[in-house]
Amino acid sequence: MPEYALWSVVILLGLELMSYLVNEIPQRFFNPSAIPIRGKHLDVLSWKDISFITWNKFTTTLFTYHALRFCWLSPRIAWGWSEMTILNTVIAFFSLFVVYDFFYCIWHRILHVRGLYKFIHKHHHHQAAPSRGNADAVNVHPIEFIVGEYCHLLAIFIIPCHAVVAAVFVVLGGILASLNHTRYDIAVPLLFDTKAHDQHHVIPTVNYGQYTMLWDRVFGTYVPHPLSSRPKAE
Template sequence: MLDHEMDWLMWASIVGASMLVGVAVLWIVAGYYHVRYYVRRGHEPETWKCQPKRFLRPDQQRQAAILSTINLSIGGFVSGNLVYAYLQGWELPKLYTEVADYGWLYTLGSTALLFVLMDGLAYYTHRAMHLKPLFKRIHRYHHRYIATSPFVVVAMHPLELLSLQAATFLPLFVMPFHVASVIVVLGYVLVFNIIDHSGVRLVSRIPWQGPSMYHDDHHVYFHVNFGQHLMFWDRIHGTLRREGRRYGVDNFGGKGKPGAGGSEDFVKYP
């Protein structure tokens, strides 16, 4: 077989596998929550649903599933090409495969740092999407789904997906990370984003992981609770939802407007 044919097969295998993995995770995790709650317990939403009186229409469910599948395929295509370029000798992503190169302390510490960096960059990218021009032209597509469901996770404008992906990959071009660290963190981010969009009232045993109500409230109140997994960024910037404030699609800025009395303390999520 000619070298260029082998290169083409290698590229197709890597890119195809990258696209397949993301889509498979979506359908396995989202499918599990959809069947467990929306199918088997759909008759008692008040016992498990974040918004018991709101459901997506069947056509919206199908639309979200199709759009999320397409977007994860696009994301997988980009990721697969980056992996292929790296294997072909591109040295810009600062990755390594041998723990001995930097030691266990650095590898574990950098894994935690990678998670925090990716989470922070996701917060700022997401918050930028809530600036009026970007929201009206791009991010509003995702906010059509006020009642979230597992397949809503990346049902968004493709430009938003690519922006989030670019922000997520940025740390890989700044400092070295073990390949396994990148895989674990990206897997965590995708799985818990699906869970946080599930529309199911869930509280994680992982201490840093916010409850699903935290992001569900973002879809209900729009310009607030921009964080991905950590509520830290919203707390320090004052964009965590507060009692006694009015939010809505036209209240930009992340801090709402004065409401009719009541406390202005941060909402105490479980």
């Protein structure tokens, strides 16, 4: 039990550090444009919001333990530095995000099915203009959160990779999901754009992907943010 308790403390402290850095680093070093608020901002978190956020953060300690255990025991995960190849590093890195978002898009779309929506996913959409980063990102129903988290492990199970790549995938996934719930306009062409997820909070029936809009383009559910077609001011 002491080891489990120590693991939980380390992961929870790591989450708090990540949350702080996601909010502070962009504005201190990159000064990104702000995405205009087009929906109602949830100014005050309710007891239910705080309970879900707290529970989901603790659930992360369980997920990270399972992810590490799988990577340690699976013959599909390489650990030695000499075992690094282009296939299990660079190619695997991008493949993990593509595979993850395939399953996440399907799960996210199911959560929007009429009749089911009000029981699980509606809670997350109480916030129409996310701004708190990680807090708004994990402010979801526990069922939604746990499935979304373990989609990362499913991707690692499917794509053979190096342990370092698996770790970076999980950590970077948390950072990108948090950035999706800020007002920072941050984009990497063809790969990631915070405006895409902001568009989902305004129009809930589009842009179901978490990290990439690849599958939304394939499934015909991608709608660009109004700012995407406008040149940025100098």
